[in-house]
Amino acid sequence: MATANSGSTPTRISVLISGSGSNLQALINACNTEALPNAKIVRVISDRKDAYGLKRAEAVQIPTKHHGVLPYKKKYPDSSENPQYQEARRAYDADLAQLVLADDPEIVVCAGFMRILSTAFLDPIKGSNTSIINLHPSLHGDLVGAGCIRKAWDEFQDSKRTKTGIMIHYVIAEVDMGEPIVQEEVVMAGCTTLEQLEGRIHAHEHGLIVKGAKIAIAALGEPRRS
Structure with missing residues (x-):
């Protein structure tokens, strides 16, 4: 069982980008x-081959892996029986889980990973007592899914909100x-363009993802709400 690291062995972190x-x-x-x-990133996995984050990892000798979805979509094509590539998605996620677990991480950090993870990934990871955390550009229970910064901006333009947020x-x-x-x-006050809001949010993200990872590592092994 994963536990908070109090010894000399670094906490093993896998990062998805x-x-x-x-x-x-x-x-x-x-x-x-x-x-x-006392933390070590053991691998960076990307669903996009050209993700610049892979080069960042390689520059400091962190192992990387490209795990693309296209071969799965070809093997399990979209159809009325398999809408929105559901079978491909689950096969992709199941293999992603095995890739992650091969490195024996104690925590998985989704740092700008733009795929929704299904139970085909979540269940094996949970079964190994490995925590999974994610960066999301909205406060809890506010905006969900993709495009949250754009949604917040549109509501700000319509005078329906004055603030947004970030959570881990x-x-x-x-x-x-x-x-x-x-x-x-x-x-959001003072932002005159969507790009300014994006910049303001990204400026806060870098500190928050580190803070969230530190808290999650300290809590390894503790019960939490599902």
């Missing part, structure tokens, strides 16, 4: 500092509804 990896870089920089002590939360089958670990409000 899809893009530039700026939040991955924040985790890399924090490992073995006061911000994230445990991953469960219900999208973006897992127990929050830490969250932070982001005031």
Whole structure:
């Protein structure tokens, strides 16, 4: 069973990404500092072959893996019996779980991983007592799914909101509804473009993902709400 690391062996972290990896870089920089002590990223896995985050990991000798979905979509094509590539998605997730578990991590961090994880991934990881956490650009119970920054911006433009936020939360089958670990409000006043809001949010993300990872590592082995 995974437990909070109080010994000399570093906590093993697997990181899932899809893009530039700026939040991955924040985790890399924090490992073995006061911000994230005695921690080691054992692998970075991306669903996109050209994700710049893979280069960030390779630059510091962290093992990487590209795990793309296209071969699964070809093997399990979309159809009326298999809408929205459901069979492909589950096969992809099941293999992703095995890739992750082969590294024996104690925690999996989704740092800009742009895929919804099904129970085909979640159940094997949960069965190994490995925690899964995710960065989401909204406060808990507010905006869910993809495009939350755009949704918040549109509501701000319509005078329906004045703030949004960021949270780090445990991953469960219900999208973006897992127990929050830490969250932070982001005031929207003064933003004149969507890009300014994105920049403001991203500026907060890098510190919060490290803080959330540290809290989650300290809580390894403790019971929590599902």
